[in-house]
Amino acid sequence: MTDMMISRRAALLGAGAATAWAASPVRALVMQAGTGAVPASVDALLARMTLEEKAGQLQLNAAAWAGGVATALNPPGGASNFDGQLADAVAGKLTGVFNGNGAAMAQRMQAAVMKGSRLKIxxxxxxxxxxxxxxIFPVPVAEAASFEPDLAMRTARAAAFxxxxxxxxxTFFPMVDIARDQRWGRTMEGAGEDVLLGKLFAAARVQGFQGKDLKANDAMMACVKHFAAYGAAESGLDYNVVDLSERTLREVYLPPYKAxxxxxxxxxxxxxxxxxGVPSHGNPWLLDKVLRDEWKFPGIVVGDYTGDEEMIAAGFAKDxxxxxxxxxxxxxDMSMQSNLYALHLxxxxxxxxxxxxxxxxxxxxVLAVKHMLGLFDDPFRRIDARREKSRSRTKVNLALSREAGRKAIVMLKNEGDVLPLAKDRKVAIIGPFxxxxxxxxxxxxVYGDNANAVDLAAGVRAVVGAxxxxxxxxSGVEEPLAGGIEAAVAAANAADVVLLAIGENEGMSGEAQSRTSxxxxxxxxELAEAVAKTGKPVVVVLKNGRGLAxxxxxxxxPAILVTWFLGSESGHxxxxxxxxxxxPxxxxxxxxxxxxxQEPYHYDHKMTGRPQPEGPRQPYKAQWRTAPNAALYPFGHGLTYGKVSYAGLxxxxxxxxxxxKLEVSATVTNSGTRACEEVVQLYIRDRVASITRPVRELKAFRKVALAPGASERVAFTLTREQLQFLGLDLQPTVEPGTFDLWIAPSAQAEGVHTTFDLVR
Structure with a gap:
């Protein structure tokens, strides 16, 4: 999708800015520097900078010229007018801005800086x-439900385009925080509760955004966030403290960042x-020892929105x-929005x-990544108003949004084969969505508009007619509607089937949207109970950004679909x-x-010394009084329109x-009358180890297409490295012994099961 058209940069810049850039000493230095990640010109430029200009390169602020959603999400604060922010940029007090108003704003700012600033950075x-x-594509956790990292790479590539x-x-993405407490609203931004899935989607999204060449005009720098363990906030309360053993931090939360x-x-x-006890913005063990020294990360670390300043309220900094x-x-390396670096460094x-x-x-x-992005070679390489318009909401990208949307949908239940629906049935769509x-x-x-998205009613009408x-x-989302239930019951009684469109609105998920229930x-x-009493078949169409109880x-x-927030092509x-x-x-x-x-809950929990055995409830065992130590619908669960069975392990x-190497395989058969895709999952359990291990751990998965009546032999390869865990010394280790192994359709399903021994 790389746009190879040459922009009319000189016209966009104006002759003055273009001439200033062509003659600038910075450009000359970069042209002499070759193609290294950190050219020698960077140090030459550093030698010419004042302390104030250096501090400016470390200060990133919200764009003053933004408007609408961007301003609501990230108010520009002190730089409340564009002229003032433009003057700051020309004076070298800003390294850049975020969530601005597209190519027109970027062109004006960059042109002013390249013409009027001292160093032309x-x-x-x-x-x-x-x-x-x-x-707009499905929210990230929905996309993870596809179990297709390649899909995430493709949607990231399209978003970058x-x-x-x-x-x-x-871009400030991907968010790779493991989320094991569904009360946390930012669950919707990540890939869920599993480490392997988190690693695969983290890598795929980075590769999608950055492409093969960061200098390409359809590539953008990715930002792995939030470093680290933000998803482990106590009680699922956003911004709350995290208290973890180093073992859990390194085994569960850090691997997706590293990926x-x-x-x-x-x-x-x-x-x-x-x-x-140590805020991440002030944690040298995390940012230097782990990230820089152990992982050899060469890039930049940016603070989150006023995150450095918030160490004052946390009692970690005095002012x-x-x-x-x-x-x-x-x-x-870079302060976001607080202006603390510009003010004090x-x-x-x-x-x-x-x-x-x-x-x-x-x-x-900072200068090195600007060089890698090609900004010193051409500060306007991504700024082109015509290109902005031509790339927006293309047919190809909308088709990808629809593909991603349907792949994200999870069918939890389908009793009596209520689904799929016949196209000649009278459908009552009921609910606030x-x-x-x-x-x-x-x-x-920030930039999408719900007015351009396809709603559920439009999607259904396109199939069966108005x-x-x-x-x-x-009803409303969180409030009743006068006469609403009566009208819904009448509509249900007049229909053959009910689509009950219920769940969370956009304001109930995301940042600062923690829920206690x-x-x-x-x-x-109340609406659902009344509609159910009509006796009509009900298909629940859930809208949600987290796991729900x-x-x-x-x-x-009888039928439940998890449809998340699917973006531009939701209804279709x-x-x-x-x-x-x-x-599905x-x-x-x-x-x-x-x-x-039950929250926080995750499938790969430990057994405890008093597990509840199969069968009737027993006293003094690890079990809640009103619920088992299990999920209603576990990680990995999802049904298809096929009839899939597992055999022949x-x-x-x-x-x-x-x-x-251990070769493990099983035969997966679709005995139904409809084609389907099955996500075949491989789990293991280390029965005895010097550090207790989870009841199951996902080690691999494969999505296979099965025609009606078809079977496929699905094979995996296991090695000793995949069985490793952190030992008593927090170093990777593995010990000889017996392991359970399942090839199954979910983390709680039996599928087919056996054991094997790891031997020296």
Missing amino acids: PLIFAADVIHGHRT EAAGAGIDW GFDAGAMSGMASFNEIN GKDAARIAILAGV PALVREGAVPQAVVDRSVRR ASGQHDLNGPWV GNVSVTAG ITVPAPQM LEGAVRDA AIADVLFGTYS AGRLPMSFPYESG AVSPPTLGWNG
Whole structure:
């Protein structure tokens, strides 16, 4: 999708800015520097910079010219007018801005800097491109339900194509936080609760955004966030403290970050939370020892929005100056929005509180990534108003949004084969999400517009015609509607089947949207109970950004689809599944508990010394009084329109040698009358180890297409390295012994099971 058209840069710049750039000493230095990641010109440029200019290169602020959603999400604060921010940029007080108003804004700012600034250092333009730019794709956790990392790479590539076309060099994504507490609203931004899935999607998204060449005009720098363990916030409360053993941090939470950095991400973002008493923005063990020394990360670390300043309220810094000192010494290269670096770094250096070498190191990193992005070669390489328009919401990208949407849908239940629906049935769509241009794109969308998205009613009508569809709200999201239930019951009675469109709105998921009860709100539950009493077949169409605890008529409905927030093509994607154009193939990337009180919950928990055995409840065992120590719908669960069975597990050789390989396989058969795709999952359990191990761990999976009546032999290869864990010394180890092995359709399903021994 690389746009090879040459932009009319001179016309966009104006002759003055273009001439200034062509003659600038910085450009001359870069042209002499060759193609290394950190050219010699960077140090030459550093030598010419004042302390104030260096501090400016480490200061990133929200764009003053933004408007709409961008301003609501990230208010520009002190730089409240564009002229003032433009003057700051020309004066060298800013390295760039984020969430700005597209190519027009970027062109004006970059032209002013390249014409009027002393050093002609290009600005960098960043944005929250989380699950799409103008074309919106499913929220990230929904995309993870596809169990197709390649799909995530393709949607990231498409998002980069659009966003880079709008002048954006840098996205603050992927978010790779493991989320094991569904009360946490930012669950929707990640890949769920599993480490392997988190690693694979982290790497895929980085590769998609950055492409093969960071200098390409359809590539943008990825930012792995939030470093680290933000998803482990106590009680699922956003911004809350994190208290973890180093073992859990390294085994569970850190691996997806490392996967993203290993995939080539050149930036990371510090997390809001503290870890074991130390805020991440002031944690040299995390940012220097682990990230730099152990992982050899060469890129930049940017603070999160005022994250350095927030160390004051946390009781870790006494004032803004102290917070700036702590953050820069800990390894935060760039301050976001607080202005603390611009305000205090020069004085801190002059006073000897911060070595100049520390500041120079961070500035060198920032200039290096600007070089890698090609900004010194051409500051306007991504800024082209015509390209911005031509790349927006193309047919190809909208088709990809629809593909991603239907692959994200998870069918939890389908009793009596209610689904797929026949196209000649009268359908009553009932619920607050039945129709309307709202709550379609999902949380944290800066540039997309719900007005351009396809709602459920439109998607269904496109299949069965308007005459066979009725639409009734029935209730609001969190409040009843006068006469709403009565109208919904009448609509249900007049229909052959009910689509109950209920769940969460966009404001109930995402940042700062923690919930104490992860259930469907009470007014919608009252609606569901009333509709269920009509006796009509009910298909629950859930809208959600997290795992939910399903209750009552929603839990008991014959068919349940998890449809998340699917983006631009929501209604069409859901209709594809409802009417059988596409057989649902999504799988849960997180567990749906029986009750909210089970959170935090994850499938790969430990056994404990008093496990509840199969069968009747026994006293003094590890079990809640009202729920089992299990999920209502576990990680990996999802049904298809096929009838899939597992048989014929084979292991060869019977034992795994220390330096050998174990080939394991099973036959997966679709005995149904419809084609389907099955996500075949391989789990293991280390029965006895010097550190207790989880009841199951996902080690591999494969998605296979099965025609009606078809069988496929699905094979995996296991090695000793895949069985490793962190030993008593926190170093990777593995011990001889017996392992359980399952090839199964979910983390709680038996599938086919055997054991094998690892031997020296």
